[in-house]
Amino acid sequence: xxxxxxxxxxxxxxxxxxxxxxxxxxxxxxxxxxxxxxxxxxxxxxxxxxxxxxxxxxxxxxxxxxxxxxxxxxxxxxxxxxxxxxxxxxxxxxxxxxxxxxxxxxxxxxxxxxxxxxxxxxxxxxxxxxxxxxxxxxxxxx
Amino acid sequence: xxxxxxxxxxxxxxxxxxxxxxxxxxxxxxxxxxxxxxxxxxxxxxxxxxxxxxxxxxxxxxxxxxxxxxxxxxxxxxxxxxxxxxxxxxxxxxxxxxxxxxxxxxxxxxxxxxxxxxxxxxxxxxxxxxxxxxxxxxxxxx
Amino acid sequence: xxxxxxxxxxxxxxxxxxxxxxxxxxxxxxxxxxxxxxxxxxxxxxxxxxxxxxxxxxxxxxxxxxxxxxxxxxxxxxxxxxxxxxxxxxxxxxxxxxxxxxxxxxxxxxxxxxxxxxxxxxxxxxxxxxxxxxxxxxxxxx
Amino acid sequence: xxxxxxxxxxxxxxxxxxxxxxxxxxxxxxxxxxxxxxxxxxxxxxxxxxxxxxxxxxxxxxxxxxxxxxxxxxxxxxxxxxxxxxxxxxxxxxxxxxxxxxxxxxxxxxxxxxxxxxxxxxxxxxxxxxxxxxxxxxxxxx
Numbered sequence: 001x002x003x004x005x006x007x008x009x010x011x012x013x014x015x016x017x018x019x020x021x022x023x024x025x026x027x028x029x030x031x032x033x034x035x036x037x038x039x040x041x042x043x044x045x046x047x048x049x050x051x052x053x054x055x056x057x058x059x060x061x062x063x064x065x066x067x068x069x070x071x072x073x074x075x076x077x078x079x080x081x082x083x084x085x086x087x088x089x090x091x092x093x094x095x096x097x098x099x100x101x102x103x104x105x106x107x108x109x110x111x112x113x114x115x116x117x118x119x120x121x122x123x124x125x126x127x128x129x130x131x132x133x134x135x136x137x138x139x140x141x142x
Numbered sequence: 143x144x145x146x147x148x149x150x151x152x153x154x155x156x157x158x159x160x161x162x163x164x165x166x167x168x169x170x171x172x173x174x175x176x177x178x179x180x181x182x183x184x185x186x187x188x189x190x191x192x193x194x195x196x197x198x199x200x201x202x203x204x205x206x207x208x209x210x211x212x213x214x215x216x217x218x219x220x221x222x223x224x225x226x227x228x229x230x231x232x233x234x235x236x237x238x239x240x241x242x243x244x245x246x247x248x249x250x251x252x253x254x255x256x257x258x259x260x261x262x263x264x265x266x267x268x269x270x271x272x273x274x275x276x277x278x279x280x281x282x283x284x
Numbered sequence: 285x286x287x288x289x290x291x292x293x294x295x296x297x298x299x300x301x302x303x304x305x306x307x308x309x310x311x312x313x314x315x316x317x318x319x320x321x322x323x324x325x326x327x328x329x330x331x332x333x334x335x336x337x338x339x340x341x342x343x344x345x346x347x348x349x350x351x352x353x354x355x356x357x358x359x360x361x362x363x364x365x366x367x368x369x370x371x372x373x374x375x376x377x378x379x380x381x382x383x384x385x386x387x388x389x390x391x392x393x394x395x396x397x398x399x400x401x402x403x404x405x406x407x408x409x410x411x412x413x414x415x416x417x418x419x420x421x422x423x424x425x426x
Numbered sequence: 427x428x429x430x431x432x433x434x435x436x437x438x439x440x441x442x443x444x445x446x447x448x449x450x451x452x453x454x455x456x457x458x459x460x461x462x463x464x465x466x467x468x469x470x471x472x473x474x475x476x477x478x479x480x481x482x483x484x485x486x487x488x489x490x491x492x493x494x495x496x497x498x499x500x501x502x503x504x505x506x507x508x509x510x511x512x513x514x515x516x517x518x519x520x521x522x523x524x525x526x527x528x529x530x531x532x533x534x535x536x537x538x539x540x541x542x543x544x545x546x547x548x549x550x551x552x553x554x555x556x557x558x559x560x561x562x563x564x565x566x567x568x
Contacts (some may be wrong), residue, residue, distance in 0.1 A: 005497065010311060010314070010315060011157060011158065011163070011314055011318065011328070012157065012163050012165055012311045012314060014157050014158035015154065015156045015157065015158070016153065016156035016157070016158070016160045016161075016210075017479060017540065019158075019540075020479075021153070021154050022452065022481075022485065023154055023449050023452040023453050023456075024449075025449075026449040026452055027294060027296045027449050030294070030295055030296060031448075034295065034354070034562060043354060044353075044354070045353055045354040046347060047437075048353075050200045053449075055443065055445075055489075055492075056448040056489060057488065057489045057490075058486075058487065058488045058489060059448065059485070059486070059487050060484075060485070060486035060487070061484065061485050062484045063482060063483045063484060063485075066481075066540070069158055069329055069332075070159075070318070070327060070328070070329040083537040099443070114160055114288070114443065114444075114445075114492070140444065152453060152456070152457060153361070153470070154453045154456060154458065158332075158397065159339065160339060160398075161339075163400075164310065164339075164340040164343065165307050165310040165311050165314075166307075166309075168307040168310055169307050169436060169438045172307075172436070172437055172438060172567055173436060173494075175439065176436075176496070185496060186319060186437070186495075187495055187496040190495075195301060197301065197303075197306075197347075199346065199347045199348075199351075200304065200344075200345065200346045200347060201344070201345050202342075202343070202344035202345070203342065203343050203344070204341065204342045205339075205340060205341045205342060206341075208339075208398070210459070211471055211474075212469060212470070212471040256301065256302075256303075256350070261386065293440065295441060295447070296441065296449055298441045298442035299437060299438065299441065299442070300437065300440035300441070300442070300444045300494075300495055302442045303442075305437070305438050307438055313447075352442075353442055384457045384524050
């Protein structure tokens with residue numbers, strides 16, 4: 001499954017180079033991830049209400065071309081791997097078919113107290129069928 | 143009492159006009175307020191730990207001149223009014239003596255649950271002696 | 285004319301009080317203003333391409349209720365006043381009909397070099413017919 | 427050479443998990459890089475004035491522990507590689523000796539027009555002697 005999120009570049013997101021500041025791509029990845037979970041049938045707000053947090057424990061991002069104020073960019077989000085303790089998402093950020101950036105985020109599963117936890121079975125099942133073709137159910141180290 | 147906070151303009155704070163985006167002045171006011179309370183002897187982090195929140199219920203800001211990347215700006219923060227239920231701070235943001243912006247923020251007193259509350263007497267006493275000459279102990283409507 | 289802009293609260297916009305940080309409302313006002321101009325028939329990106337800038341020279345905002353992660357908020361934007369040298373917009377930010385905040389922004393007209401300038405007649409004409417009922421064509425001091 | 431930058435976590439940088447949002451670490455890396463160049467004897471603002479830009483073309487970051495409001499974090503910045511067309515910096519973000527995050531940023535050399543360019547010899551010489559022990563003068567592909 002791939003989820004798509006359309007984002008219009010905000011003036012507040014531009015910098016003195018006249019382009020969207022690179023740190024905002026990290027936020028756009030988060031918006032893509034948020035929509036991915038919503039499209040799966042349970043929003044991250046609902047996950048939180050059930051006591052599950054997915055704190056980010058790693059990001060990587062390669063920039064290919066800039067985005068400018070008022071442009072519409074598209075974030076394509078896929079689930080790269082999932083097990084009871086870790087999730088990873090991959091992202092392609094495009095504008096009119098042109099690749100602007102590619103990235104990945106890695107997440108721990110945590111409880112409402114922020115401590116490491118495990119994903120409830122129902123959530124793992126929900127995610128399990130949605131791994132991207134390139135992805136795999138990462139071996140669960142626990 | 144006036145508290146001063148030095149801030150170096152971040153590249154991430156600039157926008158496509160080549161100047162610090164106006165929304166960041168609101169954050170700089172918050173940094174000034176944070177230092178004002180720290181200088182008073184109890185940081186806002188300590189207020190929070192004791193169950194007191196000061197949510198913002200109003201801001202106003204007039205911009206006189208822009209700030210640019212890497213410039214050092216100075217936030218001068220004063221307590222404009224204080225009673226058991228409301229606080230107000232005023233700010234002058236300068237660069238090398240040039241006034242860049244003047245603003246004010248108004249705050250409710252709330253508890254850890256976010257609901258309206260009253261300021262503990264010790265905190266009100268701490269603030270009471272620090273009103274700016276132009277300010278006054280606003281009549282407490284409660 | 286009133287323009288409406290729907291915004292979903294980003295996780296990155298929340299703060300440790302669990303609500304959208306007040307500084308982001310300033311950015312949401314900018315999104316509302318951007319859509320207002322787009323709906324008028326000429327986006328701010330097009331204004332910029334024609335050498336017109338509208339730097340903010342004042343904002344004021346009163347907060348009535350918080351916004352939380354993933355909520356949909358609506359920004360209602362109106363033109364409060366317009367002349368060759370100044371514009372002002374007013375904003376109501378709502379969630380499901382509940383008023384969250386009311387604000388105003390004031391703008392100078394500037395050229396591509398950032399210096400004070402005057403609005404081209406065609407743009408003033410475009411704006412002139414769209415003043416909100418409560419607004420007026422502010423007397424032009426120049 | 428290693429440069430250190432002290433940053434106090436802003437309230438505006440926290441999120442609803444009660445910790446600094448992960449995207450701000452990217453901005454903190456930028457502050458570290460900015461100080462690294464300043465300590466080298468020529469600030470990035472001066473590089474820009476001489477027509478050199480260092481747009482980011484990649485970032486990666488691994489998070490080890492969270493940062494909270496008002497905490498003082500330290501960014502340790504090193505130059506990982508440098509040639510006429512590319513630079514890379516590495517970062518360790520700590521709080522009281524505890525490692526919070528490790529990251530890297532990769533940069534293109536560009537001119538004032540944003541197009542790929544080459545680093546002036548004087549700047550390359552300035553950087554050349556400051557590579558971190560682990561780094562190397564990356565072979566220049568051009």
